[in-house]
Amino acid sequence: MRSVLVFMIIIKVVIGKDDFTINFIKSFIENERKPTHLIYNGLCWEKKMELNLVNELFKYGVRCSSSNLPRSTNQDHDLMFLVDLDCPDSEEVLRNASSNNLFRFPFRWLVLSKAGLMDHRNATLWKCPVLISSDLVLAEENEKEFVLTELYRSSPDGPMLSSPRGKYNGAFLDSRPHRELFRRRRDLMGHALVMANVIQDSNSTKEHLLKEDRLELQNDAAVKICWIAARHAFEMLNATRRHIFSYRWGYKVNGEWSGMIQDIKSNRADLATNCVLYSERLDVVTFTDMVAPLRMRFVFRQPPLAYVSNIFSLPFSSNVWVAIAVCTAASTLTLCLTSHWETKVEKNPTQLDGSISDALLLTLSAVAQQGCFVEPKRAPGRILEWFLFTALMALYAAYSANIVVLLQAPSNSIKSLSQLAASKITLAANDVDYSRFVLSPYKDPTHVHIYRRIMPEGEKPNFYHIHEGVEKIRQGLFAYHSIVEPVYRRIEETFLEQEKCDLTEVDFVNGFDAFTPVKKDSPYLEMLRVVYKQIREAGVQGALIKRFLVPKPRCVGEMSAFTSVGLLDIQPVLVFMVYGLLLSVLIAIGEIVVHKVTKRCSIKKMRKQ
Ligand SMILES: *[C@@H]1O[C@H](CO)[C@@H](O)[C@H](O)[C@H]1NC(C)=O
Ligand SMILES: *[C@@H]1O[C@H](CO)[C@@H](O)[C@H](O)[C@H]1NC(C)=O
Ligand SMILES: *[C@@H]1O[C@H](CO)[C@@H](O)[C@H](O)[C@H]1NC(C)=O
Numbered sequence: 001m002r003s004v005l006v007f008m009i010i011i012k013v014v015i016g017k018d019d020f021t022i023n024f025i026k027s028f029i030e031n032e033r034k035p036t037h038l039i040y041n042g043l044c045w046e047k048k049m050e051l052n053l054v055n056e057l058f059k060y061g062v063r064c065s066s067s068n069l070p071r072s073t074n075q076d077h078d079l080m081f082l083v084d085l086d087c088p089d090s091e092e093v094l095r096n097a098s099s100n101n102l103f104r105f106p107f108r109w110l111v112l113s114k115a116g117l118m119d120h121r122n123a124t125l126w127k128c129p130v131l132i133s134s135d136l137v138l139a140e141e142n143e144k145e146f147v148l149t150e151l152y153r154s155s156p157d158g159p160m161l162s163s164p165r166g167k168y169n170g171a172f173l174d175s176r177p178h179r180e181l182f183r184r185r186r187d188l189m190g191h192a193l194v195m196a197n198v199i200q201d202s203n204s205t206k207e208h209l210l211k212e213d214r215l216e217l218q219n220d221a222a223v224k225i226c227w228i229a230a231r232h233a234f235e236m237l238n239a240t241r242r243h244i245f246s247y248r249w250g251y252k253v254n255g256e257w258s259g260m261i262q263d264i265k266s267n268r269a270d271l272a273t274n275c276v277l278y279s280e281r282l283d284v285v286t287f288t289d290m291v292a293p294l295r296m297r298f299v300f301r302q303p304p305l306a307y308v309s310n311i312f313s314l315p316f317s318s319n320v321w322v323a324i325a326v327c328t329a330a331s332t333l334t335l336c337l338t339s340h341w342e343t344k345v346e347k348n349p350t351q352l353d354g355s356i357s358d359a360l361l362l363t364l365s366a367v368a369q370q371g372c373f374v375e376p377k378r379a380p381g382r383i384l385e386w387f388l389f390t391a392l393m394a395l396y397a398a399y400s401a402n403i404v405v406l407l408q409a410p411s412n413s414i415k416s417l418s419q420l421a422a423s424k425i426t427l428a429a430n431d432v433d434y435s436r437f438v439l440s441p442y443k444d445p446t447h448v449h450i451y452r453r454i455m456p457e458g459e460k461p462n463f464y465h466i467h468e469g470v471e472k473i474r475q476g477l478f479a480y481h482s483i484v485e486p487v488y489r490r491i492e493e494t495f496l497e498q499e500k501c502d503l504t505e506v507d508f509v510n511g512f513d514a515f516t517p518v519k520k521d522s523p524y525l526e527m528l529r530v531v532y533k534q535i536r537e538a539g540v541q542g543a544l545i546k547r548f549l550v551p552k553p554r555c556v557g558e559m560s561a562f563t564s565v566g567l568l569d570i571q572p573v574l575v576f577m578v579y580g581l582l583l584s585v586l587i588a589i590g591e592i593v594v595h596k597v598t599k600r601c602s603i604k605k606m607r608k609q
């Protein structure tokens with residue numbers, strides 16, 4: 001079977017293989033039921049057999065290549081490496097694969113060997129980093145039979161574990177209990193997984209987190225949920241649980257990571273408290289499942305409507321106001337005409353004297369729903385007056401009904417970030433570590449404007465402790481940026497029922513939900529993904545969220561709420577009165593001037609005479 005060809009300089013080992021091996025490879029790939037691209041690097045078979053292999057697999061739709069990896073990583077899950085340990089190059093192939101980390105998921109490996117040839121303690125294969133996520137099958141040929149074994153380690157420095165995978169003796173026998181890799185590898189045999197917990201609110205969290213006693217839930221509630229979920233995950237994987245604490249989520253500043261993300265990056269932790277997904281973080285970690293919602297928002301009460309617009313002009317559209325003005329002018333004019341005619345017929349002290357000022361006085365008293373002592377005495381004027389009063393009565397009823405509603409209405413004026421930026425309400429943030437990072441990395445004018453209002457250049461930033469911040473939200477005209485959950489807990493403790501009605505949240509960071517980060521190429525990534533999904537499916541996660549977190553407060557009995565009218569609400573009217581006062585003073589001055597001038601003129605005239 002074995003022949004050695006000696007060339008001039010290069011010595012090349014060529015092994016003859018029979019169709020049995022090729023049929024085995026074919027049925028192995030068939031049994032996988034996955035799209036496959038076979039890579040046989042460093043194979044030393046006869047050219048004829050190599051061609052035979054490629055042909056046979058080609059018929060089954062499997063691509064083969066003898067060179068290294070394709071450039072694109074999109075098809076990594078298709079790749080299957082074939083190594084024959086009898087070939088002298090195989091050791092180098094394995095070493096190359098170790099240094100390029102090719103044993104990891106999703107690559108597949110099929111390693112051929114002669115039974116009994118290998119000393120397991122020395123072989124290169126036994127030193128390779130075949131970790132728990134690796135799919136490596138060792139096929140040992142043994143007198144017309146291949147015996148298949150799966151090899152993996154549960155931790156990088158643990159012993160190599162093996163489990164039977166089946167055999168081939170013309171027919172393929174698959175002895176895996178489950179086809180899914182991660183269902184077979186659920187036992188980490190006590191390998192220690194480290195969870196990084198982030199503490200933001202209080203250092204007492206350390207104690208209550210580990211005791212899981214649900215005390216002081218106002219501090220880091222989401223972190224406590226994440227720890228409990230991770231503890232369940234460790235139990236499901238038979239892993240030993242370890243924990244570390246960090247005091248920052250982790251942000252990239254000048255190319256350096258800090259906090260929790262740095263802990264993962266430097267291998268101090270395998271997974272961590274769930275955190276908001278930033279594209280930068282994707283370089284270091286992979287996000288798996290959401291465990292506890294971690295929404296960062298501006299929370300505020302909508303300013304009352306009177307603050308954002310003139311409620312006295314709101315009941316009617318501007319067209320109606322124009323129509324009222326036109327009607328008033330027309331009625332003044334017609335009243336003036338009719339009274340002019342009346343004065344010719346009779347004269348009476350309570351009668352309109354035919355001047356425009358009397359007509360205007362009557363019309364304006366009708367507009368203001370007041371009476372007037374002068375009135376028309378004859379039918380045409382009276383008909384006109386009657387029409388004017390009726391029309392204005394209907395308008396007045398509509399107007400006053402509208403004003404009552406508007407006085408009580410909170411405005412819905414601030415719904416988006418740009419409206420928040422344009423409003424005059426105070427902006428501030430929670431006085432914790434993340435506030436110093438999450439607000440700054442934006443370039444667009446709206447975000448920069450808001451950032452500058454919270455952190456004015458050269459002044460003290462607008463950071464408030466949560467108790468103070470929530471009290472200011474209650475007083476109104478104050479927007480507070482924080483993770484919403486502790487804010488809502490405090491609101492439930494301190495707000496009156498109707499004060500919760502107009503609570504609004506506006507997103508600044510455009511955050512998705514928060515997800516649990518795992519180191520990007522961690523061998524435990526898929527396993528953690530699977531168990532986290534199971535924790536979610538079993539409803540454990542939902543129960544934890546209900547137990548630990550407070551949802552957005554809702555108010556009951558909105559209609560019975562009594563709102564008092566303040567100076568702010570009638571501000572337009574007061575301004576209007578001030579204008580009127582100024583105008584009357586001006587008119588008075590004008591009258592005095594005119595009086596003095598005419599007096600002087602008449603004195604001059606008298607002197608001349
Ligand atoms: C191993 O890697 C080196 C360089 O990366 C390459 O030159 C060599 O051909 C590789 N060997 C095999 C057998 O693939
Ligand atoms: C295994 O390694 C030891 C020492 O490193 C060496 O003496 C022995 O010959 C090796 N065995 C095989 C089968 O390569
Ligand atoms: C869990 O791991 C330990 C090793 O730490 C092992 O002895 C035990 O059999 C494993 N338990 C299960 C249920 O597999």
Ligand SMILES: *[C@@H]1O[C@H](CO)[C@@H](O)[C@H](O)[C@H]1NC(C)=O
Nearest residue numbers: 199200201202203204247432
């Ligand atoms: C908690 O303790 C650490 C180290 O002792 C300190 O750096 C951190 O600021 C503390 N955090 C709080 C919220 O007190």
